[in-house]
Structure formats: structure tokens, C-alpha cells
Amino acid sequence: MWVACLHEGNVHQHRDGIREVIDYVLSTKNCYAFACGDIGDAILHTDKRWERKGQKETSILQQYNSITDLFMPIKNRMLGAISGNHDWKLNGFGDCVEGVFCSRLEIPYGTVACKLIVSDPKGKLQYKAFIHHPFTGQINSNHPDPLMREAAETSQAKRKLCDQRMGDCVLNISAHFHKGRIAKPFQDLYLVDDGKAIKQKYHREANPQAEYIPEDLRWYATLPGFVKKHLMGLSGYVERSGYKPVELGAIRSFTVAGKITHMDKKLV
């Protein structure tokens, strides 16, 4: 389960949704989670995006501790965490993702971009994942047809992750966009001859342990987040900026015998 953009401290956070994902991880056999940045909202009181009303915990340390408390029941199901641009804003004062979230959950800290190397119980490589929280950019389309918007945004998401050039990662994950988009491997056809006639062939699925996996044979996903647009009586920065409301939730990847078989969205 790929979880991102929790934005603890933002009063528009969908806390029940985070709880639902945590409960799902806890109650599902062989289910593990990775936190992919923007764990805290980390917006200072002097920032124009600050939302005064509805704030209960204004201490940054309190916020990182309270989101850590929420994840404590699944600490043994957590594979790691990275920082996002929101967390990083306060990095000059100390790293709360590393020093509070990862330290208290006793999980690896992957800075802002990392690789997760998945091995079988005997230590043999199964596959590698690249996990990233870019600080800038967006994936967006204003095409009038939702099918075209979805396709354009998925293609943009894939391109951004391709450009990271992680040649040996069959799975590539990016947070930050608050949009769940999944690009499956695409097994295109090609033509060859056998000396007598032209034959049509199809790309086989990737060997996930290969040193180089062709771009079109990898899996890619960008992640939704947990920030709602409207709350009665409040106007958070999502509302004030006029950003589109977005799907809330996480992305699941399913693995059987070291092979990714399926990915989907778990919306909350």
C-alpha cells in the first residue's frame, strides 16, 4: 500500500480516511505500507496558506508525534518513509520525518527519493521499486473528455517517472500530485523475419530482476493524498487557490511470487 500526502496539521486532512487505510493494512494478510512524503503539512503561522480556524495542535513536534501515533499499530507492516516538500520546508530546524516518524516507528528513512529492494525469504532479489516525492510540477489536463484527461495525466505521470532513469526498477512511484494515476506495462508488437517471411511478435513481460527493464514494460503510479477541499465554516488553501478537488486514498500494488500482477486505487 503506497500512502502519501497525509498533511498532518492541515485541518482539511481526511483523518478518517487515513484510519481506514491503516485498518485495511492491519486486517489484510501480507499487506505492507510505505509512507511517501508530506507526512506533515508544516505550514508556518506566517505563511499565507495558514488556516487558523480549527487548529488544535499547533506544535510541529506534536503534529509529527500524533501522525506517528496513528501509524503505530502498523509499525511492523511499514517498510519505510520518505520526506516531501512540505516536510522539507522545516528541514532547517531538523528532520521530523527521520527524527520522529521513522525513528519512533523504527523504519528506514529514504530521504526524498529512494529504492526499495524486495527479496524473498532466502534473500534472492524479487524486484526493485523507485519511490519519489518531487517538490515541483503537476500532472494536469484540461481536455473536455474525462477519458482523455485520465490518459494525458497518466502519460505525464509515466514520463516524469521515466525521466528519473531508474533502469532496474519494475515499479516506479511518485507522490506529490494528489492524483492516483496508474500506468500498466504496455506489451507492444514488433515484426521480424525468419529469412522467408515477416513474423509478428509481442514483447514479453519484463524480467523484474533484469539490470535494465524497458520503459514500457515497467509499472508506474502517482499517489492520491488525504486533503479535502471544502469544510463547512473553513477556507483552506486548496479552496482559496481554487484547486480542483481530488480523489482521496492510496494505491495498492499486488505481488505474487515476486511479480507485480495488478495495481489499483483504494479510495476513502
Ligand SMILES: [Fe+2]
Ligand atoms: Fe508534496
